[in-house]
Amino acid sequence: MTTATRKVVPMTELRQTQPTTNLPGLGRRTFLQGAAVSAAVIATGALFRPAAAATGDPVLRLTYDQPNGSTTVLDEVGRSNFTVHVSNNPAERVPGVRGNAFRTDGFSTWATGQFATPLTTQMTIQTWIALESYPSDSEQPYDALTPSSIIYQRTNDAGFDIAINTYGEWWFTAHVGGQWRTVKAPWLFPLYEWVQIAAVVDGDAGQLRLHLDDAAGPKVASVAIPTGSRFTQAAGAPLVVGKASKDVTTGVFLINALNAAYDDTRIYDIARGAAALTGEYTSGIAGASPAHDVALQVTGLRFADDILRPRYHAMPPANWTNEPHGLVRHDCSYHMFYQRTPNGPFKWQMNWGHMTSTDLVHWTNMPDALRPELNDREARLGAVAGSGLSGQGSKGIWSGDVVSVDGTAHAFFTTVNFGGPFDPGITRASSTDPDLLTWTKASTGVIDKNAPAHVADFRDPYLWQEGGTWHMIIGAATDAGGALEHYTTQDIQGQWTRASRPFSTVSFASMDIGSAIWEMPVFEKIGTHAGRDKYVLVVSPIGRSVSKLSEPYTRSVYWTGTWNGSQFTPDYARPKSLDLIHGHLSPTVAHGPDGKLVAIGIVDERSSSKMQLDLGWAHTFSAPREWRLLEDGQTLGQRPIAQLMTLRAGSAQTATNVAVTGEHNLAAAGNQVEILAKVDPASTGARYGLCIGASPDGSEITRIYYDGNDIVIDKTRSSRNFENEEAVLLRGAYDEAVFGKPHTFHVFVDHSVIDVFINDAAAFSNRIYPTSRGADGAAASTGLRLYSEGGQTRFTQTDVWQLQSAWPTPAF
Incomplete structure (x- = not known):
């Protein structure tokens, strides 16, 4: 496993004479609530000549201080109103750096307006922004990505764009000196914190610059442009805040807008210097609202009139979710992770959402724990991170499991990548943080689908320890249908060995219900019957003849049986249904406050994509259920946990x-x-x-x-x-x-x-x-x-x- 490194880049390493194409590689990083890679901590003002004048007034200023729900944003310089685009969610305001901030939702809210003040050889666009997540994209390989934009005003041959892609790479593009020129940040964009960014055209000094002030310190990247270059303004085009300059849609969904909070957006007709920018950041951040638990909350206004949204079931604060997983007790709290698209009610590029509870009933949402990251494959194509890494989930972080051992939480998850090894595979991340906000991924995957198993597909590891041995089962697809892979290790951070015999003494083909793959396996001791320990195996078969809306239904099924330490012997070959009627599946389990086994699954939608778009969220989780073995010794009993009272x-x-x-x-x-x-x-x-x-x-x-x-x-x-x-x-x-x-x-x-x-x-x-x-x-x-x-x-x-x-x- 690799740990975060802080690489101090020599100042000359960032001084470019041509538009950036090959940026310096970054060392391995640890996400601290999505903190930026501390790859280039540059002394303030060290990269460029001071601007001749850095005290001018802004020629545009949006402070967003209108009340929550207002669909206009006043330009306090030009005294004209920008319009907040609303189609599904309201125009939200949240506490900002100073006064209110503008909250965008990632798919249906952004601001547009007119800006035509002449700009020539010098310009600065700056804003405060707290980004909850990187924008979604249509799950394309790195060289086919379509970025989103933080702010832009552009046409095909004029204007500017501060763009960001789904991995957090970002850059400033401006039409200067008769052509498009770009400076790309060699650091990933910070998440879950207020930062101040500035994009500068300084034709007098012959530079295009990108400034970032964040908790890790001020940073500047620059490229040289011909001295005296003039900026070509797109004055007839709208100025847009919070939406891509090129839309990506899938079905009814716009998927590449920004999920963020904005404050104090300004444009100057001068090239501002780093000292002034950093000074404003230092004074502003001292009074700023906390980003991750205030500014990036969903306001009460968003779902105030929603008569369908659950109020006491666990679910994300907004947007799309899938299975909960990795339910674990760690440092006196329960942590539940779940599949999440943070940017809208659609399924693209899964993150691991995260919520906590002390009783499995009352929940608090936390920042996302894991998200797609770059691999060496992308680094070779010019990405600023990922060098030497594999299995990082460039296409998505899918379901898995979490175990807590001696104060360290270990997450094992399905990693899906754009080719190369571990596509899919199982990768590990670890955290010693009591709140499980900080995770360090292994530099490579742990188990590859093609070695040594050579199964058609696999996903969703589940772990338990017995004596000194750790066991992992993984849902698998074989030519005969759904199945399980079984691995063991003596060291949870070490190498895993594929079991020599199948996990079940009964063939998977005779246990399957006609599926393509088994997902979300769970294996737990459930009780004792006739003097023998009894276990329950739960899986969720999907695909092939299994269907959401016709029999055999997509649902979780189970077997009771016995376990000899290496193989499970089911009491019956054909499984029993976990639920009397389909509609709930893929439970995650943990022992509750009273020591009893508790399960929470997904209760997925039975509504159209259009309805999910209109609502702004999709899917919820079940009420927590207590599991136990019934008197016949072969049936799983379920009842509501007492804490629901x-x-x-x-x-x-x-x-x-x-x-x-x-x-x-x-x-x-x-x-x-x-x-x-x-x-x-x-x-x-x-x-x-x-x-x-x-x-x-x-x-x-x-x-x-x-x-x-x-x-x-x-x-x-x-x-x-x-x-x-x-x-x-x-x-x-x-x-x-x-x-x-x-x-x-x-x-x-x-x-x-x-x-x-x-x-x-x-x-x-x-x-x-x-x-x-x-x-x-x-x-x-x-x-x-x-x-x-x-x-x-x-x-x-x-x-x-x-x-x-x-x-x-x-x-x-």
């Missing part, structure tokens, strides 16, 4: 001894509630259960019931929104001999996601999309009913609690 807001509304034929309206109502309905199993109709999400006019309603054989969710009228792709009735076989006849329905409703537990033993999670609103704009489909058909059912007691949010209230 801490969400209850006051006392329950209770109805007792209600005999129901048809539907009975409860006095309680809500779309953020917990329902505990108890039934006399000796007094039931042929079909009985609950109705949730009922609108006053009956146009929207979801029924959940038992019909004597199956658990049913009827979503045919769950939503009047035509973007709902699963408005159907779904059935799931219910094993009454194992679970018992349903006598308890424990249901958690959180706007568009529900978690259902039957008899504290069987479970499923699903999505509904009630969209009816009242005259006041509030959600109208909040009715709750008891349900019975084919006879009368006696509900002995029904309790309904209103539930609080699991997240801190936004401060702005």
Whole structure:
């Protein structure tokens, strides 16, 4: 494993006589909340001649001090308004360096306006910016990337552009002396901190410069231009803040805008010097709002009117997510990582999102832990980083697992790259930080798909320690379908050896359900039965005949069985479904505060891309479930963890001894509630259960019931929104001999996601999309009913609690 290095570059190394093409390589770096590579700490002012005049007033200044929600930004010099483009999210303001800052969302908000003040041989464009993430791109190899822009005003043959690509490389391009000229920063752009940047055209001094002032110290890069060169201004083109000069779209999504906060953007008609810029940074940063937990928060305004977004389920602050993974207890807190696109509700170039909790219910979002990085393959094409590195995830950081050993957390993750080794592969990163904000990646991958396994594909490692041996299983694809790879080591930071025998004593072909690959494996001891330790193996088969919307459904399945230290012997070849009804999959697990095994999975969308774009987010996680072995010794039991009771807001509304034929309206109502309905199993109709999400006019309603054989969710009228792709009735076989006849329905409703537990033993999670609103704009489909058909059912007691949010209230 390599560690971060600080390379002090001689000043002459950055003095270019031609536009930058081959920049000096960088040493290995460690991300500290995305801190910049400290590769070239340059003494202030050492690279260029001082400007003749550096005290002029700006000819444009955007301070962004309008109130949160304002769609205009005033140019305080020209007194004209810039317009904030809004189509999905509102025009947000957050605490900035001085006053408010402008928050862009990465896909639908940016600012545009006119700027025509004449600029000739000298110009400075400067701004404060806190960048949450590097812009997305369409997962192209390095030499086919399309950058985003921090700020630009350009046409094909005039103007300027401060551009940045998906790996954090950035540069300043300006049309000077009759041609485009570029100075490229030899440092990656800092993340999660306020920095001040400035791009300077100094025709009088014969330089094009790029300045960065950040926590690591002032830096300057420059290239020579002909003395007296004049800047060609694109005065008729708009000045744009927070969006690329060349759009990249996929389907309905714009994917390469910027996810950032901006403050105090200025343009000068002089070439400002480093001393003045650094002085402004030093005075400004002293009073700036903390970037990662204030300026880069999502404001309360963004989802204030969203009646579908969950409030007490774990999920990212915005945009797109996939499976949670790597749930681990480290230094008295739980850390959960997850697949994340931080820049919009679309799936491109996965990061590892990160959130923390002390009880697995209340969560705090943290800066992303891992992100795609450059390899030696890209460095040979001219990238400023990646030299000598491999397996860094240039195409994405996919799912994995985290274990904590003696104060050090070790993350093993699927790395996907643009060719070369470890495409895909397994790579390791480590952290000794109590908050797991700082990670150091290994300089190369740990396991390659093609050596020694030669499987068609693999992903999603899962680890555990037994005695002195560490075990890793990896979801795999073979010619016969889904399977597992198994590796062991005595040293978690050492070499891994492929097991000589298959992980299971039963062939994977006979265990598979017709998939192409098994994802997200989990293997844990689950209990003891008849004097023998029992284990559970959970996988999520996908592809081939497995489908999201038709049988066999994409879902997690499991086997119970025994383990001899090297092989698992399942109790049965054909797996059991983790959920009664599909809709929840890929759980990540850890032992909870009381030592019991807890699982949290993804409950993915059943909505169109257009609806996800309109909402500005996609997918959520399940309520945490406690896993245990049921009395038959071969079935996994699931119930809500006790800590969920801490969400209850006051006392329950209770109805007792209600005999129901048809539907009975409860006095309680809500779309953020917990329902505990108890039934006399000796007094039931042929079909009985609950109705949730009922609108006053009956146009929207979801029924959940038992019909004597199956658990049913009827979503045919769950939503009047035509973007709902699963408005159907779904059935799931219910094993009454194992679970018992349903006598308890424990249901958690959180706007568009529900978690259902039957008899504290069987479970499923699903999505509904009630969209009816009242005259006041509030959600109208909040009715709750008891349900019975084919006879009368006696509900002995029904309790309904209103539930609080699991997240801190936004401060702005």
